[in-house]
Amino acid sequence: MIRFPESINAGAALLAEIEKRSGQRLSACYQCGRCTSTCVAAFAFDYPPHRLMRLLQVGMVREVLASRAAQLCLDCMTCSMRCPMKLDVAGVIETAKAVADEAGLKDSERDLRLFRRGFLNNVRRHGRLHEAGLFFWFNLRTNNLFNDAGLLPPMLRKKNFHFVPPRIRHRRQVRRLFQQINGRQG
Amino acid sequence: MLGVFICQCGTNISATVDTGAVAAAAAGMRGVAHAESIQYTCSDPGQAAIGAAVREKRLDRIVIAACSPRMHEATFRRALERAGLNPYMMEMVNIREQCSWIHADTGEATMKAVDLVRKAVARIRAHVPLQGGKTAAVRRALVIGGGIAGIRAALDISAAGIPVTLVEKSPSIGGNMARLDKTFPTLDCSSCILTPLMVEIKQHDHIELMTNAEVDDVRGLVGDFQIDIRRRSTCVDEEKCTGCMICQEKCPAPAPDDFNAGLCQSKAISVAFPQAVPLVASLRKQYCRRFNGGKCRLCQKLCPAGAVDYGQEDEVVSRSFGAVVAATGYGHYDWTGSYPTFGKGLYPDVITSAQYERLLSASGPTGGLIRRPSDGAEPRQVAFVSCVGSRDESAGRPQCCSVGCMYTAKQAILTKEHIPDSQSYIFYIDMRAGGKNYEEFVRRAQTRYGAIFIRGRVGRIFPRRGKLVVMGTDTLAGDQVEIEADLVVLAAGLTAAPGAGELARKLNIACDETGFMAEEHPKLRPVEAAAAGVFLAGACQGPKDIPATVAQAGAAAAKVIGLLSRGELETSPMVSAVNPSRCAGCFKCRDVCPFGAIDKDRLADGLVTARVIESLCRGCGICNAACPPGAISLNGYTDKQLLAELVEVLR
Amino acid sequence: MEELIPIIKKALEQVDVVLGWAQSPAAGVAVPAFFHTPAEADAAVFDSTCAHNLAVYLPRLADKKVGIVAKGCDARSIAQLIAEGAVKRSGVFVIGASCPGMIDVKKAWRCFGFGKQVCDAAGKVAMEGKTVAREEILLWKCRGCRDPEPVICDVTVGEASSEAPAPPAEPAGIRKRFAAMTVAERRQFWQDQFSRCIRCYACREACPLCVCRDVCTIQAHEPGWAGAAVDSPQSWMAQLIRVNHLAGRCTGCEECERACPVGIPLMLLLEEQNDVVEELFGYRAGGEAKPPFLTFDIKNDTWDEER
Amino acid sequence: MSVYSYFPGCSLSSSATEYDKSFRLVAGAFDIGLDELEDWNCCGASPAPHHWGGDLGILLPARNLHIAGAGHDSMVAPCAGCFNRLKYAQHELSHNDELRRRTERALREPVRYQTEVLNLVQLLNREIDPGDLAGRTRGRLSGIALGTYYGCVLVRPPEIVLYDDPNDPVKMEPLLKAAGATIPHFPFKTECCGSYMGLARKEIVLKASRRIIEVALECGVDALVTVCPLCHQNLDLRQQQINDAFGTDYHLPVLYLTQALGLALGFSPEELGIDAHLSLGISHRTSSFDNTKKA
């Protein structure tokens, strides 16, 4: 049960943070559901986009931060393009994701987080993405060795699958860029 | 002797402005003999207090700090008159709309209010008593637009014995209502209600009907508008045509059928629809072969009445009117531009409710059988999409169309009546059924007719194997929805009628930001437009349903009757006047006057000076600003008055 | 320019009076003269000191038929008065004089001494031993003169000058300084300038287009646009009224500035205003069209003001 | 000859080498000089802005902008993702002082970020005159219906990328039409393909991409044309996975815009790397492309 005003009060600070960072006023949402109607990933969400917006409106910010939806959002911005109130729904979800990162909420969508982390560490190491390296690393870490194995033969045929990682000269500079991240790492 | 009254307006003003302090400050201003703060100055006790103060302290000029003068200036002028003062010896100070309502800080708002009162006190010392004149009013009204609003207004005005000219742009009166099948919430047949009224218009002695006609030019002002009406050439002599439709039958040139919302084709020469009033054919030159390089004269040859005249030209009729009723109705929002995800109009089976209305109608292109446009099949699964071009700021249309929910429910009911094994789905956001018996009607659609209401806005419509996939959301169930529909009906929003803005400009009245004509005040002057003598009826003022339209048309008619029944009108004394002893005779005033209201006057000593023709002067004051020696002044807004204000607010 | 005298005499056959110039023996320069009879006309001269704009007399002679000797710039004033209806075209007979450019006699006097004859018989500037470049003592408006020939005239006198008008000068002196000033400096500049104003209204009296004369609002007690006090803000406001009333009407004849006994550079204001009017409306006072503030065509007024 | 800095990005130098190859061929044909950016790094792609607070989504592309700042006036980034990241970084660097300072701390000098960043369509529209193209292609693509698939990041967010209508982009059309192709109505041209979820959450990609292919076929599309390597991967490389997952039998070729134009210009499918395309290898339309080559 949502208790008013307790719920609103409890979520007020976080909500204000999300509104400030995203530049969106959540109260403008009138729950028409068009964001959900256009979302290609919503079927995999625990909360569809319009419910994320509603949860924020009533102060249930933690539910949003911890949601799988916030992690799974593709940021394709279709919802933002369609919102009749011109709200940047994707931007709100994106902000929620960043706030969740900073708050250290790491339980949902571990594989996806792992992939993103692996991707970025891969770039940190080489300066560019080593696709084959990421591919094998991810499958090893997730104990799913045959994930996308069917794609390998055609890739190999294309000669597009490089086993030797790319290297750039100023890798150190790239690493310095990584040191400038504000949010929490890991 | 000056009296100052500070209105508290309940708490509207006093919540932010310390009215007591303003009154105290006013009491100390030069010439002020009386200052008080009143709870509701516009109320009876408030006006009585003004009267009492005038009598007791022999006040001769009054300053009232209250709401906007646009709201109550007339009220207080009457109050002064009752108190025995010249009504123009009053100055209003706007401390509500332009002070208490826009400031949060009491100190600041109070200080501003004192400033504004001081400005008015200074100004009113320069006031002089003004006396309005009387002018004869033309006893004839113009009604623009022949939909249900215009028809009702014309009938009501003429019932009071005032002649009416009814101007309609299209070939027949009837408007949008004539295109409807049935009407909510009673489901009575639209034609059955409307057609008798249309006929009554045609037969009425006091009503002059002009179809294919538009207002060309408007001059003059309330009581005596001179209006040019252009009657478009239709190449058909209205007197001779009997409406036999032989021409239409034989005409070889196809043309869009406007009446049927483009669902089918008509002919270049045609009768608008079988119940049209007047029942005459008209020829649309842009589609006619003869007017596009061809030699065809079939209609002329075949017309048994000899009514076809290719040489007919536009005719401009000039008339004088005492008052005007605008009843131009509404237009349909063109959704194809702003909703690319609905197919941009490329899917034939995505239609608007206006088109669906024609499919439902027995007089429509399918004879009342619901057949979808692409293949003529009878649809089983029908999806209704609400709020297309309504409540959508991304499409620049934030407003509610106010009738979509109701007519969509109606169409779902009629769908079930036409095709008993059909299923209707209504995507809605909020069900707005505020009228009498409306909610019950919507419930009926749901319970008795089994329409499935889905709360959520549709995101996409795309084709799949001859059907249309409607992707939406059921926000109540919290999940996405996909429907394979045979037919999709979009409840497209209502817009101002095409050309309404241009007409408003000619009539010198305002439109709101959505393009509908603006009333002077939503509660105090709901049918009055910004220009005196112009009234609004029906959907030209904003989207509304038929009952509200008819009611407003009656109200507009009552206003016209009230205005013209006395035969004469009071004129404003706020016109320009020339002080001949200061006139240099340069006539710059005459050059700038938009109304030709300046004439030459030869004084006894031979000097030539300017003179104002008061009956033509409208009180804009442009001449005043153009006069180098300051000889011409606009009563009520003289240089002296404005300078007094200016100096005082900057003190 | 001796051919002027017979032309004036001939004009007097059809007009009541001819406005021209005669030599002032005391000052050594030409001064305005009214010729009513052929005999009087013998005194007529036309040389480089005939700076006065005689059009200033026309409105007050509106009931007479008047002949007037006019330079190119004077003719613009006449045309403007006609366009505004202050003077009837049929009431004036314009003797257009080819103008060699007028000199600033005050500057000439500074060079040669007061009362010295500064023009020779040919109408050229005589230097009496002293050499001063002609450009230096020319009136500002004559530099880069746009109207050496009268826009309106019934008869012409003199050869069209073979000499090209002096080229427009780079802003020098006060113009240069003014152009370089910040807005705040200009505010101070005008305050200083108008602290010298003695409210003599010579600027207004010399102006051919100040047609209000005795009903002029600057001097009116009501409604009180500008007080009568001789102090800088009020004098400044009074001048602004005049400048405003000349918007789109001033032909740039410089008579106000020439008349100012305390030397306030009034033309800085009027030149700026004339430039803006020309830029905005493509209008230059002194033609056949009425000023842009008195006449315009709404339908074609598509000018986009939302800069 | 105008010369542009060229930012290939990771995809064009590994899994999408055919995009790079075909781009260079088309550029060469129109005398467009490409000067590959020296020592460029990964733009951060989709994961960077979505992880660790998102700063890397700006920091990584910033370095590339900085390198480009020393080179030509304009830089082309054919990969839609790289283009989007670069535009984003440009926007943030000019609006977010704090982030710019952090960038400069890493780069150890003031960052140069003003280089004009162009996407592939922008570049081609600027450099290729449709009339010229029409003359040189002699209608080789005529009779082929190409579905223009823009994806999401090329046009969104509109206030950052400042390019084309975000809901109904059309800028690919003039060139393809000039090459003789027909462009049927294709409503899913900006629908998301599932982005980078392929490895971690495959079902999202398969479902999203399936719908795009389904609608394309419904609209009579013979082949999709794209400028995004990730979209290409999801729609083409994973087409068989889609068929396996949904029991469909799709064989819809997916071409890079440069491949389509390359075909039109008479380059062979091999030269353009088209033989590498999975979906095309099993396509019923293969023959029609062979025909175009002969024509």
Next chain:
Amino acid sequence: MPGKDVKIVGFLCNWCAYAGADMAGMARMEQPAGMRIIRVPCSGRVDPLLVLKAFQEGADGVLVSGCHPGDCHYGSGNYLARRRLELLGRMLPALGIEPERFHYTWVSASEGARWAEIVNTFTEAIKDVDEGS
């Protein structure tokens, strides 16, 4: 509090701009308190001298607003006004008045939000000038 020390005189036509300012009030749109509105029947009534007089009397800014071109209640008043006012605006630097202190613009009766926005931005602009000088 914004605009506390900035005194602005606004000449507003009765039919459009004044009604627009009323509309802003009806929508309770908070605005700086320095605006002092003088109602005139038409922007064409605004003699440029009124503006200059306001500056002379110490106004920090002057705003003139009327109906949008084409919507003038009197047909052409605002056209005439914009000619006079445009000239005035361009003259101000020569008169020693910062042109930012003067603005003329059109506000319709329904544009309450626009009016509030105009008052806010104009007040800010004047404050900028004040701080700059």
